[in-house]
Amino acid sequence: MSEWSWSKTEKKIARKAFDTAYLREIKQIEEEVKKRVESFKEKNDVWDLHDYLTERRRDIDRKYDYRYSQLIWVFARLMIDGYLKEEDLEGLSEHKLLAIREFIKLARSNR
């Protein structure tokens, strides 16, 4: 078994972390939508809301890619964006966690 293959336990952890992050992000979008709706004022506000949702949806469709070949990077990105903490990934191999941390470092250094 290669260091990059996912054990049954790891797959379960990954799926849960992935879904958790997704729900957290949706929750955050819902909160933003609520805030915007409560302060509807100008006639264009409803279209600004539409633009906001279009952008978030595009971003999310791109980001949530559940292929095992992509997951390390996806998790790194979700940690950077604040939708996952390392404890959500507890139980993944040390090798994978290390790779995620390296990805995060790399992404942060490129900012």
Added chain:
Amino acid sequence: MSEWSWSKTEKKIARKAFDTAYLREIKQIEEEVKKRVESFKEKNDVWDLHDYLTERRRDIDRKYDYRYSQLIWVFARLMIDGYLKEEDLEGLSEHKLLAIREFIKLARSNR
């Protein structure tokens, strides 16, 4: 002056009716958005809201065409959809009001 040209007074009435209908429709969309937001439940609700706004925006972009050559039909459509009443168009020539009524009849008979 042709029967189809718009006097200064008619242009003023038309502009006001057009803007009034637009605001009424936006108001209605805002109400629908509020209703949906209040009952957010499933994780897809936020994308259903996005789909709804995409559809309404496309519809509105198509419908609100302020060219004098189009206005008779636009007003007929807005009356059919319930965003204008004939009193909003009071002051337009009898010729134009008649044309609007005919358009409405035609549209209704084609349903």
